[in-house]
Amino acid sequence: MPIHEIRHPLVRHKIGLMREADISTKKFRELTAEIARLLAYEACKDFPLETIEIQGWAGPVEIEQIKGKKVTVVPILRAGLGMLDGVLDMVPSAKVSVVGIARDEETLQPEPYFEKFVGQLGERMALIIDPMLATGGSMVATVDMLKRKGCTQVRALVLVAAPEGIALMNERHPDVEIFTASIDSHLNEHGYIIPGLGDAGDKIFGTRHN
Ligand SMILES: O=P(O)(O)OC[C@H]1O[C@H](OP(=O)(O)OP(=O)(O)O)[C@H](O)[C@@H]1O
Ligand SMILES: O=c1cc[nH]c(=O)[nH]1
Ligand SMILES: [Mg+2]
16 A cells, blocks of 8 residues: 655645644644645646647647546544645545544544445545544544445545554555655554644644543
C-alpha cells in the first residue's frame, strides 16, 4: 500500500503550527482546512486529462480538462468535517458521502453510528478524510463500508498517521493509498498519536477532552 508523506515545505510548516499545545480553535480549524487543500491537490495528481477545443480570446484554443473523474469525498464524523471545505475547494464538483464513527475510548474499537452514501459508488473514487489515523480502526471500518457498497477506488487523506494505523491499513486494505502531512512516532497507552495533535475532534469542535 503506498503511503505518501507530503514533504512540501508549506505542509511541514503548517503541520508544525498545529502541534502547539494552546492553539486556538480558530487557528486549528484554519490549518486543518489549508492542509486538507494541499493533501487533496496531491491525491488528485494522477487524474486523467483530456484535450478539448474552446473559443479563446484570440480564436479556438485547445485546453486540458479532467476526464470525467467522478469523486465522492467521505468525511468521517466528526473530525473529518474539518477537512471538508478545504477538499471541496480543490474538487468542487465532488459529491459528499458521510460516515459517522466514534472510537470507544476504552477498547479503541470503532463504533459506526451513521452512514449516508451517494449513489453509484462503483463509478466513483472515494476520498476519505479524517485528521487522524491512529490504530486505523475507524479508517478500516470506513473502507469496509465503502467496499460493501461497491466502491473499488479509495484514497485516504489524513493530517497525521501513526505507524500502527498504517500497518493495519496495509494488512486489511493494501489497495488504499494514504496521503498524509506527517507519519508520526507511535501511539501512547490511550491510543493517541505521539507527538500528534491531541484530540482533533475536540479541537475542531471546541469540545473538551476529559
Ligand atoms: O485510528 P483510530 O484509532 O480509529 O482513531 C482515529 C479516529 O479517532 C478520532 O475520532 P473520534 O472517534 O475521537 O471521533 P470524533 O471525530 O467525533 O472526535 C479521529 O478523528 C479518527 O476518526
Ligand atoms: O491522537 C489521536 C488519536 C485519535 N483521535 C484523535 O483525535 N487524536
Ligand atoms: Mg475525537
